[in-house]
Amino acid sequence: MNVQPRRVEHQQTDKGSVPVYTTAVVEQPWAGYTAADHATWATLFKRQREVLLGRACREFIDNQQRFGMTPDAIPKFDDLNRVLKKVTGWELIGVEGLLPELTFFDHLANRRFPVTWWIRRPEQIDYISEPDLFHDLFGHVPLLLNPLFGDYMQAYGAGGVKAHGLGAEALVNLTRLYWYTVEFGLIKQNDGLRIYGSGIVSSKGESIHCLESPAPNRIGFDMPRIMRTRYRIDSYQKTYFVIDSFEQLMNATQPDFTALYVELAPQESIPAGNVLQSDFVYHRGTGEGWAKDGDV
Ligand code: PHE
Ligand code: CO
Numbered sequence: 001m002n003v004q005p006r007r008v009e010h011q012q013t014d015k016g017s018v019p020v021y022t023t024a025v026v027e028q029p030w031a032g033y034t035a036a037d038h039a040t041w042a043t044l045f046k047r048q049r050e051v052l053l054g055r056a057c058r059e060f061i062d063n064q065q066r067f068g069m070t071p072d073a074i075p076k077f078d079d080l081n082r083v084l085k086k087v088t089g090w091e092l093i094g095v096e097g098l099l100p101e102l103t104f105f106d107h108l109a110n111r112r113f114p115v116t117w118w119i120r121r122p123e124q125i126d127y128i129s130e131p132d133l134f135h136d137l138f139g140h141v142p143l144l145l146n147p148l149f150g151d152y153m154q155a156y157g158a159g160g161v162k163a164h165g166l167g168a169e170a171l172v173n174l175t176r177l178y179w180y181t182v183e184f185g186l187i188k189q190n191d192g193l194r195i196y197g198s199g200i201v202s203s204k205g206e207s208i209h210c211l212e213s214p215a216p217n218r219i220g221f222d223m224p225r226i227m228r229t230r231y232r233i234d235s236y237q238k239t240y241f242v243i244d245s246f247e248q249l250m251n252a253t254q255p256d257f258t259a260l261y262v263e264l265a266p267q268e269s270i271p272a273g274n275v276l277q278s279d280f281v282y283h284r285g286t287g288e289g290w291a292k293d294g295d296v
Helices: 035-052 058-067 077-087 101-109 133-145 147-166 168-183 204-212 223-227 246-252 258-264
Strands: 011-013 016-018 091-095 112-116 186-189 192-195 217-220 239-243 280-282 289-291
Touching: 035 133, 035 204, 058 077, 058 133, 077 091, 077 133, 101 112, 101 147, 112 133, 133 147, 147 168, 147 246, 147 258, 168 223, 168 239, 168 258, 192 204, 223 258, 239 246
Parallel strands: 091 112, 186 239, 217 239
Antiparallel strands: 011 016, 186 192, 217 280, 280 289
């Protein structure tokens, strides 16, 4: 009992940095967090709450409040689970680091959301290359309280198990969908473009960049387009995809993707920063959209 779970991070080898995978499910060693760990949580929490008011979608802000998360201490998974269980039936489970794809899909398909138990070190406050507790908990957990989004995540897990059986290309397509929605999605709300992607809400720089920088493209949601689009893991995104509502996301993912994977297999990938003639491009300030060649 009370074994400290491992902290599994990427490893430096002569081939550079390589990800390391782990399948263990662990108890959150809450009493083992140091004062420095809680301070890191507090710093990031306060900073992001401020940045996200007026930038994150209203569901994210409201749901985070419903959990009663505060900057005072790293939340206990058990406390959050009591709320989740009542509302959408999701359950947080502690993990040591990155999971192999199939293990990850299987958890989601069963409404278990894996949360890394450890938090980044002080020198990683602004950037960490892999998910930690702050990204997983602050970034992903609030939307699990939303019934539609919770269903989307579960369906994604089931779709992942299926794509895994279909082969590597299908998995590339489906992973891009996760990347451009769950991790880096934008949503158009009444008051303009807003963030819902967890990879954005857990990063101060990207929260501002994705909405305010003139550099990236903000393109209307289009399933085949997303599945063909490469993405960046080492810099801010060059393209964000904008949904109109979580209903739109749910509806677009109802059909069986098997035929779509077959159709996309011979098509070339689209570089991360390209804009196509057929894209619907959003204006960053007003959130109004128009077809390409408008003054964006
Ligand atoms: N409908 C998808 C399929 O058949 C599954 C899925 C649902 C994928 C929701 C992503 C999100 O594979
Ligand atoms: Co994530």
